Amino acid sequence: MTRETPSDEGTELGRFLRARRARLTPGEAGLAAGSGIRRTPGLRREELATLAGISVDYYVRLERGRETRPSASVVDALARALRLEEDEHDHLRTLAARAGRGTPEQPTTPSRTVRPGVKLLVEGLRPYPAHVLSRTTDLLAHNPGGLRLLAGMDSWPVKERNIARYAFLHPVAPDLFDDWGNQVRGCVARLRTLAGTDPDAPDLTRLAGELLVKSRDFARLWERYDVRGRSHGRKTFHHPEVGDLTLGYQSMELEGTPGQRLVTYYAEPGTPEYDALVLLDILGSQTSAAGAAKAEHHL
Structure with missing residues (x-):
């Protein structure tokens, strides 16, 4: 079958x-x-x-x-x-x-370009981790903590960095997310919602097709057809570098760029979680600087 x-x-x-x-x-x-x-x-x-x-x-x-x-x-x-x-x-x-409506609409191809002002906003949120996602959860932009929070994501090529792909296929993900099952259900719900309005979109068919083949968990959840995705709340992480931390998060649609969302995590200043975010920001900055130096050396 x-x-x-x-x-x-x-x-x-x-x-x-x-x-x-x-x-x-x-x-x-x-x-x-x-x-x-x-x-x-x-x-x-x-x-x-x-x-x-x-x-x-x-x-x-x-x-x-x-x-x-x-x-x-x-x-x-x-x-x-x-x-x-x-x-x-x-x-x-x-x-x-x-x-x-009868005649199927032509699939859309949303812009993957993040506006300069949005990039400045993402950078200005430091030390809070922040990233910009496409409608299929591709990682389009991020600040140092926004990438480092997703432990191991930086080892993947830039074009493969996707939240749904990471949640289902990266070996670190099930241990990183305290409630991995809820995390992946949310990922699939967002993709299923998109399938209802733009089912033949190339970005969706590529990602869903890959995950249907590679992940039984994704296939099972895809067949359930959940369509709810949370836009705010709290998440607990078991991070290999900074330990356990529970963070608030907020997801916001970016007006003017259909399909793009800004996601940021936060903690009260003076708490252990805030200190952990500062450390993540430092670690992420060091990795970014090392990567930039390596790239410049090969020019």
Whole structure:
């Protein structure tokens, strides 16, 4: 059995409905448990159709991509039946609207150029680690601590530095992140959200295709079809150079450059975590200086 990639036949609307139907048990949906062995891991099509108040035939056509213009009331009824949260409900609306447009839109190629003012801002946040990410989590810019916090990332070529690739494929990542499972779920959720609006985008298909082949964990989470990504909170790291530290973080969309996000981590001055960030900044600066000197020597 081959694994799905973002460009497989069918609609994202159908994929999303299948994935979420498979995750919801009859008990969670408020249905009485029936007798006998169920062959379906989640809800059957006819059960979801009944809960949403639509015909089974209509629902099957929706899931198979033969019906592409569900009304707003049908979308809302499916969201209620599937127990979707607000972000997931919004994603379902987006998928339905996209399916209704008929002719697929041309995939977009967002700019990877980070504006000079944004680079100055990233540098000015020191000693707080900060980096700029593309919509597929490529590392486009960073200050010394922003790279050093991701232990071992600096050993990869610049063009391969990607947060999702790092989280799933770098041997240090599972030990670095205290809650690695939550970290990777967030990475996949962001990529899945992008797949709903731009499924054939080259940057997405390349990354997702690579990770589907190289990581069983990624393939499993991709099939779950989570679409939520946290933009702020706290993360705990077990860093090999500065020890354990719990940091606040904030992710911000950069207006004027679609798809780019600024992510920064922070700690209260005077705390052990802040001192650790200062040390990370120093270590990162030393590595950057050594790399620049080496490059100049080879000119």
